[in-house]
Amino acid sequence: MGNVFVLAEHRQGALRDITLEMLALAPGLAKDFGGEVEVLLLGSGVDALAEKLSGYGVKVLVVDDPLLADYNSDKYQKVLSALIDQRKPSLVMVGHTAQGVDMAPALAVEKDLPFVADVIDLKLEEGVLKATRQLYSGKVNATIAFKPADTYLVTVREAAFEAPDPSAAGSIEKIDSPLKEDLDYRKFVEYIEAEVGDVDITQSEVLVAIGRGLREDKNLPIIEELANTIKADLCGSRAAVDAGWLPHDRQVGTSGKSVKPKLYIALGISGAFQHVAGIKGAKTVVAVNKDPEAPIFAHADYAIVDDLLKIVPKLTEKLKELKG
Amino acid sequence: MKTFVCIKYVPDTSEAEVKVNPDGTSVDSSRFSFDINDADNYAVEESVLIKEAHGGSVTIVSIGPKESEVMIRMALAKGADNAVRVEDSRIAAYDPLMVARTLAGVIKGQEFDLVLTGCMASDDGQMATGVALAELLGVSHAAMVKKLEILDGKVKAHRELEGGLMEVVELSLPAVITIQTGINEPRYAPIRGIREAQKKELKVVNLDDLGIAADQVDVSASKIVLEKLYIPEVVSKAEIIEGEPDEKAEKLASILVKGGLV
Ligand SMILES: Cc1cc2nc3c(=O)[nH]c(=O)nc-3n(C[C@H](O)[C@H](O)[C@H](O)COP(=O)(O)OP(=O)(O)OC[C@H]3O[C@@H](n4cnc5c(N)ncnc54)[C@H](O)[C@@H]3O)c2cc1C
Numbered sequence: 250m251g252n253v254f255v256l257a258e259h260r261q262g263a264l265r266d267i268t269l270e271m272l273a274l275a276p277g278l279a280k281d282f283g284g285e286v287e288v289l290l291l292g293s294g295v296d297a298l299a300e301k302l303s304g305y306g307v308k309v310l311v312v313d314d315p316l317l318a319d320y321n322s323d324k325y326q327k328v329l330s331a332l333i334d335q336r337k338p339s340l341v342m343v344g345h346t347a348q349g350v351d352m353a354p355a356l357a358v359e360k361d362l363p364f365v366a367d368v369i370d371l372k373l374e375e376g377v378l379k380a381t382r383q384l385y386s387g388k389v390n391a392t393i394a395f396k397p398a399d400t401y402l403v404t405v406r407e408a409a410f411e412a413p414d415p416s417a418a419g420s421i422e423k424i425d426s427p428l429k430e431d432l433d434y435r436k437f438v439e440y441i442e443a444e445v446g447d448v449d450i451t452q453s454e455v456l457v458a459i460g461r462g463l464r465e466d467k468n469l470p471i472i473e474e475l476a477n478t479i480k481a482d483l484c485g486s487r488a489a490v491d492a493g494w495l496p497h498d499r500q501v502g503t504s505g506k507s508v509k510p511k512l513y514i515a516l517g518i519s520g521a522f523q524h525v526a527g528i529k530g531a532k533t534v535v536a537v538n539k540d541p542e543a544p545i546f547a548h549a550d551y552a553i554v555d556d557l558l559k560i561v562p563k564l565t566e567k568l569k570e571l572k573g
Numbered sequence: 574m575k576t577f578v579c580i581k582y583v584p585d586t587s588e589a590e591v592k593v594n595p596d597g598t599s600v601d602s603s604r605f606s607f608d609i610n611d612a613d614n615y616a617v618e619e620s621v622l623i624k625e626a627h628g629g630s631v632t633i634v635s636i637g638p639k640e641s642e643v644m645i646r647m648a649l650a651k652g653a654d655n656a657v658r659v660e661d662s663r664i665a666a667y668d669p670l671m672v673a674r675t676l677a678g679v680i681k682g683q684e685f686d687l688v689l690t691g692c693m694a695s696d697d698g699q700m701a702t703g704v705a706l707a708e709l710l711g712v713s714h715a716a717m718v719k720k721l722e723i724l725d726g727k728v729k730a731h732r733e734l735e736g737g738l739m740e741v742v743e744l745s746l747p748a749v750i751t752i753q754t755g756i757n758e759p760r761y762a763p764i765r766g767i768r769e770a771q772k773k774e775l776k777v778v779n780l781d782d783l784g785i786a787a788d789q790v791d792v793s794a795s796k797i798v799l800e801k802l803y804i805p806e807v808v809s810k811a812e813i814i815e816g817e818p819d820e821k822a823e824k825l826a827s828i829l830v831k832g833g834l835v
Binding site: 320321345347351352355363364381390391392398427433436440443477480481488493529530539540547553556562563566 | 584585587588589590591593599600602640650667670671674689692695696698700701702703704705707708709713714715716718729731732733734736737738739740741742743744745753754755758796797798799800801802803804805807808809810811812813814818819821822823825826827829830832833834
């Protein structure tokens with residue numbers, strides 16, 4: 250009792266950032282619960298990852314099993330379920346990621362755990378665990394209190410916390426795998442890498458990004474003209490890609506690319522966290538949006554509250570003139 | 574293929590100012606326009622594509638108010654066969670596990686091969702309902718699916734991870750799949766379909782009709798409490814460029830050029 254489980258997320262031999270980000274939050278909570286942090290590392294041949302994780306001053310519980318060679322949400326659920334029974338942690342933290350969202354809600358149902366998804370903050374206040382999460386893609390925050398229970402479950406938003414630096418040496422404990430046999434109802438088949446397009450936007454110096462606010466593809470030419478004028482590459486939000494205005498390799502965000510241009514001009518993009526997670530590396534961000542409350546403005550250096558269809562043509566004209 | 578599709582009627586808040594009601598736990602939605610949740614729209618299309626290719630039927634399930642029937646009729650017009658709308662104010666709708674339990678109450682006991690949901694509702698953004706539903710129904714699942722191949726007694730689901738990387742998994746049927754946007758191109762409802770949709774069955778039920786005890790899905794059953802909603806303080810370091818549209822554009826152009834950004 251009192252311990253905090255952090256589920257390590259890794260793929261193809263590499264730890265994913267969310268694992269370390271959760272370590273920014275876990276030690277304080279473990280202290281408040283009167284326990285320690287235990288990082289759960291599930292996989293096959295993961296000694297190197299265990300070494301690395303233990304360098305953050307935590308205990309790493311390793312379940313090394315050939316059955317865990319490829320990620321499988323159902324197998325992870327089975328292992329977590331067994332470990333929760335055996336070790337009764339007070340809190341289980343899982344990333345709100347493609348892996349985590351495919352597993353955590355089912356675990357919550359199976360173990361009947363109080364569960365909050367996509368938390369951006371988590372605190373123990375006078376014995377009550379309280380989570381902060383966002384609604385309406387960031388326009389409203391919610392405080393959610395957990396009813397008292399032995400074990401709580403959360404998924405933690407990506408890029409919401411800064412990963413700590415390695416600290417003291419921790420320890421590693423190997424645990425017998427609770428898996429007895431392979432599953433017949435869910436099988437990992439393969440990973441398929443994204444197709445490579447004509448332009449690699451992760452290397453672009455200047456990016457012009459469009460979102461659903463563009464409305465129709467007939468508005469694309471004014472955007473292209475702006476991009477040509479300043480030698481920028483085009484990219485956009487998931488909504489712009491879904492609408493067919495841009496190919497998939499031009500999508501910026503968690504399920505797209507992370508970019509690091511000198512200048513990022515966001516046109517008609519609301520600023521959902523899945524999008525802005527991809528522009529953390531941008532040096533200067535300009536946002537044009539009709540809605541003064543748009544979350545994108547919290548990430549901008551220069552803001553224009555207006556109709557992009559009015560701003561862009563004039564902007565292009567003036568840029569041409571100035572650059573002459 | 575017998576498919577259930579769970580869809581949600583959500584407000585479009587992308588351009589609207591959101592205000593919290595004096596009760597502190599709800600938002601004033603009187604001025605919002607509502608429609609089908611984005612990802613759910615793709616789920617409906619996928620179900621109709623499956624029916625067209627493999628036969629079978631499509632049943633729409635939605636928990637929502639009377640007004641949401643416009644959305645449900647639209648799904649019927651696109652090719653779904655019938656629908657169930659659950660309306661009951663006792664459901665703790667802020668808790669996806671309570672929503673999933675209600676949906677499971679609708680589907681359990683009926684034959685099905687597939688249940689499709691959107692992978693995320695744009696209002697609450699929990700990404701939890703579909704995966705919880707699979708566990709409640711005791712069937713396999715895959716979340717965030719951007720390509721679905723129907724095989725014999727199985728499906729191959731392409732889950733979208735990061736940066737366009739796909740994880741392909743094989744699931745035995747029945748299964749719950751949560752659909753990611755972009756999996757297909759949702760059609761517009763044909764005029765003839767809209768006419769036919771009016772004649773299709775749309776059953777309206779409450780918890781009692783479903784045989785779900787209220788204390789299994791209400792605030793007493795939920796293990797979490799929605800304490801308060803509030804508008805987050807936006808800490809923006811942005812320089813706001815003011816003026817008429819033309820002035821703003823000109824000011825921005827000079828900033829970019831003078832700052833050596835372009
Ligand atoms: C698992 C998962 C992964 C995701 N991954 C990504 C990702 O990688 N990248 C990504 O971008 N999204 C991603 N999303 C989607 C994300 O949640 C948002 O839905 C998406 O980013 C919204 O795109 P948008 O800002 O273009 O559209 P909206 O949110 O609809 O915003 C449109 C904006 O345009 C403004 N606007 C409208 N008209 C005008 C006008 N004339 N002039 C100026 N402004 C105007 C509006 O005020 C609004 O702010 C993901 C979602 C999920 C569930």
